Amino acid sequence: MIEHLIESGTSKAMHDLYGATVDERLIQIQKTRQEFEGDYTLVVFPLLRTSRKGPEQTADELGKYLVDFLPEVVDFNVIKGFLNLTVSDVYLHSFFVENKNSAYFGRKKAGTDEPVVVEYSAPNTNKPLHLGHVRNNLLGWSVSEILKASGRNAVKVNLVNDRGIHICKSMLAWQKWGQGKTPESEAIKGDKLVGDYYVKFDKAYKKEIAKLVESGMGKDDAALQAPLIIEAKEMLKKWEQGETETRDLWQKMNSWVYDGFDVTYNRMGIDFEKVYYESETYLLGKKLVNDGLEKGVLFQKEDGSVWCDLSDEGLDEKLLLRPDGTSVYMTQDIGTAQLRYDDYHPSEMIYVVGNEQNYHFDVLKIIMKKLGKEWAENIHHLNYGMVELPEGKMKSREGTVVDADDLMDEMVETARKTTEELGKFGDFSAEESGLLYEMLGLGALKYFILKVDPKRTMLFNPKESLDFNGNTGPFIQYTHARIKSVLRKAESQKIDFRNESKNLNPLQSKEKNLIKILHDFPQTIQQAAENLSPALVANFAYELAKEYNQFYHEFPMLKETDETLRASRLALSEFVANTIKTAMGLLGIAVPERM
């Protein structure tokens, strides 16, 4: 790539001109800002110490050297300490010709070496997926696809939290008040049905606590002694003992939830190569903890509970087994990590989990290392920010949770309304328009979420429907459809633009800009993979679409009489459309042929 050429050219120049080898990091290449002439800019300030000359003079000398030395660099100008270099049309044009028909442009073939295992989604089986899961799911899926496109061997896995006291709560509530209702009998998604009983439990439990407090009991005691919670704990014990009736109920209700999740996952377009269940890993976790106890890495308290002392790391003690021997969240994660390591021997284990769990993952890593697992070094927590509502954090108790299915429904409905208001495509069949609305609604949602830097807390306002204009998914989808429409017309006019080999020289500024942006795509994917940030890909797609729309507005294609120009512009358009499709594909967003 051209940046590397300039970099190594500069390095050589520094050596030849000033007789010194400079640190690579001092050579800073960036894209020249629009308001200046040139394509790439070298910042010379860091090099002054070596050149022992003023910024202008150093830049001037380097500029002359680079123009002489690199055929790709044809001109330069110096403004203050900035050396602006102009890249030759020949270079850009050959890049264009070489890559325009490549189906894999920008991507590498996914690797086959030691995998990067990406865990994401990680739902509980006691309630439906909500907006928080949506960000998690989209991020995890997209990061995995970006890693693959960057040449890594990424594997997507899910970890279902299918056991524990919270699951027993919904089971108990259903047993008590469910009257044998099923998703079929109620015509409701299984995850929703189970979630309802979880809520019912919580309400009844709260009532019991209130009653006990009224009768003079302390709040904490009441929470422990309410009959419902005692019953739930007993159920958990029965579950751990493998009691048939409890296990059957558990299996039945979990399978309802999985059916519901599958519907949501499918619609969202996300998938997993492997699904882990905590019910299958917690025993391994317990075993590892007991091993650690034997080795003396962990310690036991008088009541029988097992702990890890983290004071040498400046942290507290961490409970790993309760006095009754049952496991906690951390115990399960220890088991899951070990199992996953045994399964894949990954070069890296990425956990896509919200930043509220930073502490948990710090501790997990430390404990694994204490247990002698060297590979714990490869655990990486991709901690993304929360999705907040205007009134703050989502709270299920206050009913402010945005349900994932409802959200998708609303987006698709907005897509329908918007399209109808614009009066487009009366010739679409019901099926075609249904598919289009789905594509646009989900495109708007996915882009809205993925364009934000994963690390940042983001805001979602359910009262305002997401925009379809401006920096949005539909804008980019529209650009793609628009190009496809022109290409269809060109084809029907028998214009052969794909085999055009003549030159596009001299490049108009908009054409040059487009090619420069396209030229960046492979690096953008690498960068997005390094930073685990789909936002970089989203921003790229937007920039490309925006630049294309300006080009589209300014330059006619089908009406262009110069056949060479016409063919070249059509080929450039197709290149843009394909690249948009690839970039959006990495975000899990489909692009339509017409809209």
Add this chain to the structure above:
RNA sequence: GGCCCCGUAGUUCAACGGAUAGAAUAAGGGUUUCCUAAACCUUAGAUACAGGUUCGAUUCCUGUCGGGGCUACCA
């Protein structure tokens, strides 16, 4: 209390320590006998505050103020 993260136009988001802080929306003004106006052009609008480091700070350091998270025998 301790630890961690975050404060950028009215609003939602950008900006490897680099040039005059970019977009989008919302507000004002324009462009359709022309390949899709979900577009394009245009006007106005922001780095919480105070120090420090640096040739250069939205970015790094310190403090103040403001917001969020963690600090569970929940996950």
